[in-house]
Amino acid sequence: MKKIPPGVGPKHPQVVVLVGATGDLARRKLLPGLFHLSSAGFIPGCRIIGVSLDDVDADGFRTIARDALDRFSSREVTAARWDAFAETLDYVPLAAGSNALGAAMEKAERTLGGESRRLHYLSVPPSAALPAVRLLGEANLVSGSRVVMEKPFGMDLASAVSLNADLHEVFSEDQIFRIDHFLGKEPAQNILAFRFANGLFEPIWNRNFIDHVQIDVPETLGLGARAGFYEATGAFRDMVVTHLFQVLAFMAMESPTSLEPGPISEEKNKVFRSLLPIDPKDVVRGQYTGYRSEDGVDPESDVETFVALKCWIDNWRWAGVPFFLRTGKRLAEGQRIISIAFREPPKSMFPVGSGVGAQGPDHLTFDLADASKMSLSFYGKRPGPGMRLDKLSLQFAMHDTGLIGDVLEAYERLILDAMRGDRTLFTTAEGIERLWEVSSPLLEAPPPVRLYPPGSWGPKSIHQLVAPHAWRLPFERGWRDPNPAGS
Ligand code: BG6
Numbered sequence: 001m002k003k004i005p006p007g008v009g010p011k012h013p014q015v016v017v018l019v020g021a022t023g024d025l026a027r028r029k030l031l032p033g034l035f036h037l038s039s040a041g042f043i044p045g046c047r048i049i050g051v052s053l054d055d056v057d058a059d060g061f062r063t064i065a066r067d068a069l070d071r072f073s074s075r076e077v078t079a080a081r082w083d084a085f086a087e088t089l090d091y092v093p094l095a096a097g098s099n100a101l102g103a104a105m106e107k108a109e110r111t112l113g114g115e116s117r118r119l120h121y122l123s124v125p126p127s128a129a130l131p132a133v134r135l136l137g138e139a140n141l142v143s144g145s146r147v148v149m150e151k152p153f154g155m156d157l158a159s160a161v162s163l164n165a166d167l168h169e170v171f172s173e174d175q176i177f178r179i180d181h182f183l184g185k186e187p188a189q190n191i192l193a194f195r196f197a198n199g200l201f202e203p204i205w206n207r208n209f210i211d212h213v214q215i216d217v218p219e220t221l222g223l224g225a226r227a228g229f230y231e232a233t234g235a236f237r238d239m240v241v242t243h244l245f246q247v248l249a250f251m252a253m254e255s256p257t258s259l260e261p262g263p264i265s266e267e268k269n270k271v272f273r274s275l276l277p278i279d280p281k282d283v284v285r286g287q288y289t290g291y292r293s294e295d296g297v298d299p300e301s302d303v304e305t306f307v308a309l310k311c312w313i314d315n316w317r318w319a320g321v322p323f324f325l326r327t328g329k330r331l332a333e334g335q336r337i338i339s340i341a342f343r344e345p346p347k348s349m350f351p352v353g354s355g356v357g358a359q360g361p362d363h364l365t366f367d368l369a370d371a372s373k374m375s376l377s378f379y380g381k382r383p384g385p386g387m388r389l390d391k392l393s394l395q396f397a398m399h400d401t402g403l404i405g406d407v408l409e410a411y412e413r414l415i416l417d418a419m420r421g422d423r424t425l426f427t428t429a430e431g432i433e434r435l436w437e438v439s440s441p442l443l444e445a446p447p448p449v450r451l452y453p454p455g456s457w458g459p460k461s462i463h464q465l466v467a468p469h470a471w472r473l474p475f476e477r478g479w480r481d482p483n484p485a486g487s
Pocket of ligand 1: 147221
């Protein structure tokens with residue numbers, strides 16, 4: 001097994017109270033993530049207490065966890081590793097109440113012996129977050145613990161402010177870790193490295209050189225078993241007010257004074273303060289045909305499964321540069337890209353018909369997949385006589401480094417950070433409240449949803465939204481294959 005460098009994991013063993021332990025996120029990401037972190041040696045001891053509405057016992061929970069690992073773990077689940085992990089699992093049904101939870105904690109801490117820390121992970125919808133926090137309070141599990149909260153944090157400004165106030169009655173702000181898993185993605189952090197560890201790009205990272213930016217996260221996925229959650233949330237709250245705006249902040253912020261949580265949050269929050277309120281005229285809401293007849297969906301639902309919008313960061317660096325954001329379910333492709341379009345040269349000496357400018361502006365593109373990629377496209381001369389120009393590109397694929405196996409999945413990285421008390425990649429109450437504030441005009445007067453066929457790129461009006469530019473996706477030229485056949 002690979003040796004984990006010192007300082008990467010927490011100093012103390014951890015007891016994790018996983019509320020929502022049998023839900024979708026727990027099964028897909030959290031249980032497989034905790035399995036990897038424990039069995040690869042990132043945590044010096046861990047016990048997990050599952051809590052949820054399901055009336056099962058510890059063995060029942062082990063069966064659920066095993067099934068989750070079989071279906072969703074990207075790492076091999078050997079018999080020895082499973083046995084060791086299964087041993088660490090316990091379960092308390094919600095109905096058993098706070099005393100039972102307190103007793104399970106005592107038992108877990110006794111088993112670990114010595115000093116340990118508590119991490120509560122609330123993998124529950126917004127309506128269940130406060131009851132879960134109160135349960136932890138009643139079970140006397142607050143002091144000295146940390147709590148990870150899942151998004152969305154509220155449904156609008158008023159509910160976010162009141163949720164934060166209620167939370168602060170139980171946990172202090174420095175105990176609360178609001179998770180946005182896009183910030184845990186390796187390539188999202190690489191945006192910071194790319195921008196601030198190099199002298200090459202930062203000088204042109206502004207309105208003088210950048211024409212517009214797209215953050216585009218289409219998904220092919222439908223709702224799965226999440227209709228209830230989605231009907232109360234919709235694409236804007238599920239993806240934009242959380243993930244896409246957070247990525248936008250990494251892309252747009254000034255250089256922080258250090259790589260510490262305070263300075264990074266400060267710079268992100270300055271971006272959010274400069275965001276202009278979203279004008280509903282700059283928003284396309286879509287719903288895929290057939291959504292209303294899915295199980296658990298209101299037959300007259302007005303919930304959007306797609307959203308595209310234009311927003312503006314009104315500061316010296318970005319004034320006048322449109323940022324286009326798009327995401328939706330059941331679209332043509334699953335992609336997560338940031339695409340930066342540079343301004344075109346003011347004059348061209350190249351003759352008409354040479355192909356200059358014919359394939360759009362130069363682009364810098366980040367692919368935010370775990371196996372991340374970057375590309376810089378530019379015009380270059382086609383070999384041979386005369387002067388014909390083609391769009392060429394410099395591309396980097398993480399795959400080429402041979403280090404792809406070292407990538408931690410976003411949730412793994414963030415759970416580990418929360419266990420270490422490192423808040424650098426977590427969001428703050430102030431930032432979130434500001435995002436709800438800029439979203440208010442849209443939430444108060446949302447444009448009607450327009451239907452789009454599943455498998456498309458969204459309603460037709462997305463082209464007007466982005467005009468005179470064009471959406472980067474679908475790509476005209478694919479990524480270079482990092483492993484071409486025969487290589
Ligand atoms: C989640 C959303 O936060 O992010 C989902 O609730 C979405 O609706 C998912 O599918 C996308 O995350 P990833 O890591 O698969 O890009």
